[in-house]
Amino acid sequence: MIKPFDEPIYMTRPVLPTLEAFNARLAEVWSARWLTNAGEQHERLGRAICDYLDVPEVSLFNNGTIALLAAVRALGMRGEVITTPFTFPATPHAISWSGATPVFCDIDPVTMTLDPARVEALITPKVTGILAVHVYGIPCDVVALQSIADRHGLRLVYDAAHAFGTRINGVGIGNFGDASMFSFHATKLFHSAEGGALTCGSAAVRETFDHLKNFGILNQEEVGVVGINGKMNELQAALGLAVLDCVPDELRCREAIIGRYRERLAGMAGLTLMPELPGVQSSCQYFVVRIDREAFGCSRDVVFDRLKAYNVLARKYFYPLCTDYACYRELPSSAPGLLPVATEIVGQVLCLPLYGTLPFTAVDAIGDMIGEIQEQAC
Ligand SMILES: Cc1ncc(COP(=O)(O)O)c(C=O)c1O
Structure with a gap:
């Protein structure tokens, strides 16, 4: 019989930058004396993530679940939203917290992602969108799903929590659909302890995400929509920048x-x-x-x-x-x-x-x- 390991071998261990590297970032936060609300670290991380993922627009969040919730709401996915049962509970929860109902759809036997042929069969007048998951970072059939969404006038959002850095024929995975959500939880290859992001192709859509994550505040005297606090703070962003180097x-x-x-x-x-x-x-x-x-x-x-x-x-x-x-x-x-x-x-x-x-x-x-x-x- 093979001898067991002396210490537990965990499924994952968080990527940690050196303490010196993190401290150098923290020193910048201290000297700026700015802890949250779109500070310097946040802005830098946003640009770095855009570059890394090769996407035009990114909005950073305090975690992936709130980001997903914001995407579902901002894109007006009401009524019923088709999604996969083979995912982390945050995926259907984002639909439910927005007041919509998840409609679970079977998956492809090879990729384990939503089966487009079965998605089509579930579309009714109540369905407003599709929330697909690149499970384990394996891409969904983005071409077939987009074609279904276009033909039926549906929103298409991707839960790309596992797909940081996935590319299809060189194209960053965050470029598909109306928006994609990335999780920066500590268990993810890239993380900020807790954190997340939405990527999308248009600055106008990104602005709606930015408003929603900041209570819906438009300016000092106006609140336009029922928003939430989904902002990434400077400590998270500083850690994110240090982890990104690793x-x-x-x-x-x-x-x-x-x-x-x-x-x-x-x-x-x-x-x-x-x-x-x-x-x-x-x-x-x-x-x-x-x-x-x-x-x-x-x-x-x-x-x-x-x-x-x-x-x-x-x-x-x-x-x-x-x-x-x-x-x-x-x-x-x-x-x-x-x-x-x-x-x-x-x-x-x-x-x-x-x-x-x-x-x-x-x-x-x-x-x-x-x-x-x-x-x-x-
Ligand atoms: C597929 C999937 N979606 C959403 C989430 C939620 O992300 P977060 O933990 O950043 O809120 C996770 C969490 O790890 C996940 O695995």
């Missing part, structure tokens, strides 16, 4: 680790590795595998438990489906019979540890452990 190295390390996992796990019966799509540059946010119980020899849940015994804390991410949560279970679109692909995949996915400082020796050992779990199961 992203190229982190990305290189993660690419190498993913390559190593792929080599080590290739050809293992019953194990499907995260898809690599032609022309797509990955965000390297997650490395997910799917375990087919019959072909592998035991279920995802058994692999998860056995890895835990080896001190490897993989995650059943995303499990369960959002349609299984008490707050969504009763919706007509939540019936498992309507979501056969998502229902199957949710029982198969397992996110393996992935962070830049994960040594190759650990990746190899995790590969061996999965092999041992399979041997013992068969």
Whole structure:
């Protein structure tokens, strides 16, 4: 039996700049004596994110969930909004908090993102928009979804929480649809401890996001819309700037680790590795595998438990489906019979540890452990 790790191997570890680098940024905040409301760090981070993501407009937020909520409201997505059940609860919550109703739609068996053919079948006069998720950073079928949105006059927003840096044929993922939301939570490759952003193609739309995140304030005497406090503060932005400097190295390390996992796990019966799509540059946010119980020899849940015994804390991410949560279970679109692909995949996915400082020796050992779990199961 392979010896368990002495210390837990977590699914992720936050990217941390050196304390000196962060302190240098903090010193600037202290000398400016400006802590929030579009300060210098905030402005600099906004420009840097525009450059990095290759998008024309960005609005920074205090977290991704409020950003998503602002997008749904600003773009007038009312009535019903089609979305995926295979996501983090923040996705349907943003729809519900805006007073609209999520309509859950099944996913594609390969990309695990919204299946455009099924989206079309769910469109009724009540539907005003589509909220699609680039799950694990794997891009949705942006061409098919845009064509559906155009034909039916629907808004199209992307939850790109996992897709910081994903590109399709060289085009930054934040350029698709009416807007895209990025999460800068500590678990994300790029983060500001908590934080988020909306990207979009037009300055006018970005201004509506900017107003909404600042209580709807237009000027010192006028409030135009029912806004919220969604502003990113200077400490978050300073951390974000320091972390952004670390992203190229982190990305290189993660690419190498993913390559190593792929080599080590290739050809293992019953194990499907995260898809690599032609022309797509990955965000390297997650490395997910799917375990087919019959072909592998035991279920995802058994692999998860056995890895835990080896001190490897993989995650059943995303499990369960959002349609299984008490707050969504009763919706007509939540019936498992309507979501056969998502229902199957949710029982198969397992996110393996992935962070830049994960040594190759650990990746190899995790590969061996999965092999041992399979041997013992068969
Ligand atoms: C797919 C998805 N959407 C939205 C969010 C919410 O982002 P945040 O934690 O920045 O509010 C997350 C969180 O990690 C997520 O995974």
